[in-house]
Amino acid sequence: MTCFDRRDLGLLLLRLGTGGVLAAHGAQKLFGWFGGGGLSGTGEFMESVGYAPGRASAAAAGLAETGGGTLLALGLATPAAGAAAAGAMAGAAAVHAPNGFFAMSGGYEYAAYLGFAAAGLAVTGPGRISLDHVMGHTVDRNWMVPVALAGTAAATLAVIGARYARVRRQEEGEQGELFDEEGVAHGS
Numbered sequence: 015m016t017c018f019d020r021r022d023l024g025l026l027l028l029r030l031g032t033g034g035v036l037a038a039h040g041a042q043k044l045f046g047w048f049g050g051g052g053l054s055g056t057g058e059f060m061e062s063v064g065y066a067p068g069r070a071s072a073a074a075a076g077l078a079e080t081g082g083g084t085l086l087a088l089g090l091a092t093p094a095a096g097a098a099a100a101g102a103m104a105g106a107a108a109v110h111a112p113n114g115f116f117a118m119s120g121g122y123e124y125a126a127y128l129g130f131a132a133a134g135l136a137v138t139g140p141g142r143i144s145l146d147h148v149m150g151h152t153v154d155r156n157w158m159v160p161v162a163l164a165g166t167a168a169a170t171l172a173v174i175g176a177r178y179a180r181v182r183r184q185e186e187g188e189q190g191e192l193f194d195e196e197g198v199a200h201g202s
Contacts, residue, residue, distance in 0.1 A: 018142055025141030026089075032131040033087030036099050039128075040079025043072050063109045064177040064184070071173075078102035086135055089144020091153040096136025097162035101170040103129030108174045136163060 042050020051059060053072050060075070061068030082099030085091050106125035113120035137159055140146045146154035 022141040022143050025135070025138065026143045028131065029086050029089055029135060029140060029144070032099075032128060032135065033083040033085070033095075036079045036083025036102075036128060036132065037087065038083075040076045040081070040083060040102075043076030044080055064181040065105070065173070066180060075102050075105060082132065086132060086140075089140030089146050090149075092140045092144070092146055093136045093154060093158040093162040096132045096134075097166040099132035100129045100136065100163075101166040103132065104170045105174060105177075108177065133163065 038048055041047040042052075043056040044053065046052030046055070050056065053069055053076070056072035056076070057067075057069035059068070060066075060071040065071035065075075078098040079102050082095045082097075082102065085095030086099060103125045107122035107129065110120060110122040110125060113122070115121045115123050115126075117123040139154060
């Protein structure tokens with residue numbers, strides 16, 4: 015008989031809470047559940063904050079959150095699930111970063127917490143009360159942790175970098191011209 019300890023129960027609670035919140039958050043994007051915009055509404059929002067194409071970005075974020083959250087809650091493929099969810103939350107944090115840290119002012123606090131919790135679970139593992147444990151950790155090997163985190167980090171940096179470049183180009187384009195065609199200054 016397997017005996018579970020406090021660590022296993024704590025990891026189960028952390029997985030269920032973090033995974034459940036992530037899955038619900040992603041379901042808003044994918045399906046429009048819980049007052050979400052679905053792919054169309056979320057896609058328009060994603061496009062407006064620099065993630066293009068918007069609908070594909072909404073689908074990717076929704077899948078990472080819903081899939082990663084569900085797998086975390088189940089304790090299945092924990093390294094990949096945690097890495098995917100952490101990457102999605104890094105993308106969300108990038109949008110909220112200009113508003114500072116705290117969520118009450120629109121900051122990145124909430125996204126950062128979910129991302130760190132997901133990454134922590136990817137590193138720590140799911141504990142013995144999990145499908146990974148029941149399946150003999152076939153999709154939760156030690157070597158999978160750095161591979162999943164490094165692969166997700168590289169993809170996330172590329173996506174956030176492209177978004178940053180788009181936002182910067184848009185902001186530069188909105189500044190308007192300083193001089194007209196004859197070289198006369200505007201705005202003086």
